[in-house]
Amino acid sequence: MTLNMFENVHKPNPSDEELNAQRNWTRAYIVVLIVIMASVIYITMLSYQTVTTIVDKPTLDEYANLPKSxxxxxxxxxxxxxTFINFNPQFHEVCKSHFIELNGKWMSLLYDSYKYQRFNKRNLRTFQRMALFHFQAIQAMCRMVILAVKNELTLFLNSTLTTVEILESDLFEKKINATINNFCLNTMRSNFLYSLQLIRNxxxxxxxxxxxxxxxxxVVAFKATIGTIYMKAQKYNLSSCNCATMPACVESMSLELNSGSNWTVPGMMIGCLPLESMLESTLECIYDQDCLNTITETLLNEPIRPLSSARTRFKPINTTKLITIASELFIEDWGIEFAYEKYFTSCQPKTCSYTSSERFRIKDSMGTIFTIYGGICILLQFIIPIGFKLVHKCFSRRTRQITAMDTS
Incomplete structure (x- = not known):
């Protein structure tokens, strides 16, 4: 009742009229201040505030805890x-096996067989005569594939990933998998198959x-000092396929046994050219110990161990042709490894920033409230007295007018 916030220090003994006016100003000041500050606090608590947070040189753990935005x-x-991808391709076992070693036991066996049979026209299409070139074609194909894969991988790994902002781990994984799949399944395969088809064409x-x-x-028609030698196309598959019109003619390759009969070698074909017949063949014989035993017993040599069927993904072995394996670049497993940590380190993010909208953050809200409170206090100290004086002046003038009218 006696609180006076507008006391004039230069006039310690004010009149009763002035003292009542100052106390009324104080009461109005308190009421208005409470109403305004209650409204400010209410609005501040309900309103959302946008806050920007900046993290300098974040580590991977710090980045992982940041919001996705x-x-x-x-x-x-x-x-x-x-810098973050590594390839360790595992090629088909035949490409590193003893079956294509230049000076290995198997190739030496086939060379001796060919050398013994090469002047025997009757055995032109037998295993003894043609198997050497069949496996030489496999050897050349493996060498060609390994060199092509090595060169393509070098080009790919030297190319760059361009990103302005660092990719999140899940998006990074999807992007890299898509890039690698496109490279392995499309770019590399297309380039190799194009080269292979170019050679065949x-x-x-x-x-x-x-x-x-x-x-x-x-074909020599007759003997003469000067004459013409004619060439005649070979026919395969019971003369149903002619090399003049179909360079990919093939038929099953047979092994001439010691008994004089012919035994069809499983999966191995002979045709117009060793490369074509090799591509149409399968590798089932070199996976089968019985097949290899039949061959080595006929060629008078010690047994050769077969390949392991558990080490290949190209199955079934007896129906998967080498053209299918070649189209897959003889690769069993690409051995792909990529590390998000290395990518993050190479990216070297300098700063990370994010914005968030929060309701009633104590620190910011209290700062806003106290700032407004200080301004309102100063403003009310000027407005309240002036407002009361204006109101009082208006009422006084109104009262004098009414009094004058009553008197008249």
Whole structure:
């Protein structure tokens, strides 16, 4: 009742009228201040505030705890794939087996057999005569594939991943998997198969003659000092396929047993050219110990151990042709490894920032409330007295007018 916030220090003994006015100002001041501050606090508590948080040089653990909306700009925009991706391709077992070793037991056995039979025209299409070139074609194909894969991987790993902002781990994994799949299944396979098909088209389109006379053989009509040698196309598969019109003609390869009968070698084909017949063959015989025993017993050599069927993904073995394996680049497993940690380190994010909307953050809300409180207090100290004086002046004038009217 006696509180006076507008006491004039220069006038310690004010009149009763002034003292009552100052106390009324104080009461109005308190009421208005409470109403305004209650409204400010209510609005501040309900309103959302946007806060920007900046993290300098975040570590991987710190980045993992940031919200997904965080923006982290990479210092290095172009990152070579080799910094975080590693390839360790595992090739088909035949490409590193004793069956294609140049000076190995198997190739030596086939060479001795060919050397013994090469002048025997009757045995032109037997295993003894043609198996050496069949496995030489496999050896050449493996060498060609390994070199192609090595060169393509070098080009790919030296190319770069360009990102302005660092990728989240799940998005990074999806992007890299898609890139690798596109590279392995499309780019690399297409380049290799294009080269392979180019070679096949080149010798078939130009009518090249094999030195083994497997696609064309000479025909001498009569002996003469100067004469013409005619070439005649070989026929396969009971003469139903002619190398003149179909360079990919093949038929089953047979082994001439010691008894003089022929035994069909499972999966192995012979045709116009060793490469074509190899691509149409399967590898089932070199996975079968009984098949290898039949061959080595006929060629008078010690047994050869087979390949393990558990080490290949190309199954079933007896129906999977080498053209299918070649189209998969003879690769059993790409051995792909990529590390998000290395990518994060290479990106080197300098700062990460994110915004959040929060309701009634104590620190910011209290700062806002006290700032407004200070301003309102100062403002009310000027407005309240002026407002009361204006109101009092208006009422006094109104009262004088009414009094004058009553008097008249």
């Amino acid at each position: 965080a923006d982290c700009l990479c210092t290095n925009l172009s990152i070579p794939y080799r 080149m010798y078939s389109g130009n009518g090249l003659i094999s030195g083994l006379t497997t696609n064309w053989y000479p």
